[in-house]
Amino acid sequence: MSDLPPGVDVLWGRREPAKRGPRPNLSIDQIVDAAIEIASAEGLGPLSMNRVAEKLGKSAMSLYRYVRTKDELLQLMIDVCAVKNPPPEPDQDAGWRPNLERWAYALVELYRRFPWVLHVPLGPTPPVGPGQLTWLDRGLACFRRTSVPSELRIGVVMLLLVFIRGQVRMAQEINQGAAGVALGYPAYDRMLRLVVDKDRLPDLAQLLDDGIFDDPEEGMSEQELDMEVRFGLTMIFDGIERLVAAHEEEQ
Amino acid sequence: MSDLPPGVDVLWGRREPAKRGPRPNLSIDQIVDAAIEIASAEGLGPLSMNRVAEKLGKSAMSLYRYVRTKDELLQLMIDVCAVKNPPPEPDQDAGWRPNLERWAYALVELYRRFPWVLHVPLGPTPPVGPGQLTWLDRGLACFRRTSVPSELRIGVVMLLLVFIRGQVRMAQEINQGAAGVALGYPAYDRMLRLVVDKDRLPDLAQLLDDGIFDDPEEGMSEQELDMEVRFGLTMIFDGIERLVAAHEEEQ
């Protein structure tokens, strides 16, 4: 009789197996894995219940014995993905910053390997699965040896979660059209030049003149994406550093 | 013969009106406005071509004379929304920080008034409409009187765009289920206590013990949401300040 959203109890291993009836030929894990495989290979668009069932050699409706709705399946996919790619364990001997940086870049890597995670529509609740909560916990753990109060710890970790998610998503958006068409900065640059006029958008025009988006390579390399993220993260970490320092002094 | 994505030329007033044929009884503006009205009142879920056409007293298919696809309509909605709620003009006498702060909080306000904007699926291209580019431009404009180089200006503004978008979205997610069910922090707190155990998620458990999410009020007030955002923005602005200072010194 939990208040948990339906389906999440499965993630925490809280659902008792059926006593009677035929033995299941399917399992939630198989279903979720198959769905993840499809989404990773082709994106969320082609991911339909039919498609998943087909991959498992079953009929579409059979999936509904394991999953209440497609949306629930999507939420499970996200959490299972987080479980299979866990956050790095913080090094107790290192300072908070290197630990938190490792955590942050691991998260970047996860989003890059599973881009569809960023496109899953909002679920009915904030994250409560073991995978996502583990990531949250390991982020918080980086502050163990500091005297930063709890409200600020959660604030900082949330800030990083939000920023990384958004930044990687934006990088993907620039890099490729939704259909998977290669786009990249040069194409973006060309489009902007068509519409940006110096009178109405002077500062943006200035940027274009400086050749900001005029990148030789077609498509953003991994290096460049890392640079984008690294810039933002560096600034954020500088802000965090100031915060931590302030609280260490007080003590 | 533009390289612009289809439909965007309309936003920039680049489509020549038809010379022959019956006079249009409809206009893109009407269509987009009707769609925005529906989305603002009921969210993106109930927004279908049929619903929009119905509101205008026309048939669904008639809309396709003005809009290539539903996705294009969604993109237009976003940009028109930005056009109708323009960014504040920077005050030339004020410093970069107050200007950029006004800009940032205006953006927060926009997302709060039009939550559906945050749920529109990815378009085929990064923003190239006049509304979104104007917001971008006015953000950049805040750095006019500084000597921060262009790459950093765009980096900072992107950082803010990404963070604000993500943070407001997350706040909405916690505040209400996708169905619009009120949830709020206390409910989240209750759910977490069901699954968080001290061995596997020690630091998160610590947070719960500290009563972080144990908020008296059901549902997050506007004040609290502002606080959430304000915390992140303050930290980010501190980071920006350091950056600007570094570049002013060099000069």
Added chain:
DNA sequence: CCCAACTGTTTATGGCCTACGCTAATTGGT
């Protein structure tokens, strides 16, 4: 043995976007 519980399938429904083709309105050219 038989009932209750359970799995997987079949069938059907309703919603959605949108391709296609039709009719009627409007205009330019002759």
Added chain:
DNA sequence: ACCAATTAGCGTAGGCCATAAACAGTTGGG
């Protein structure tokens, strides 16, 4: 004045999707 070209709006229909409901086969307990 008249024809051909162009366009607006609409009706129909097709395809895909999630999923409700009823059904057939399977298993274990009493």
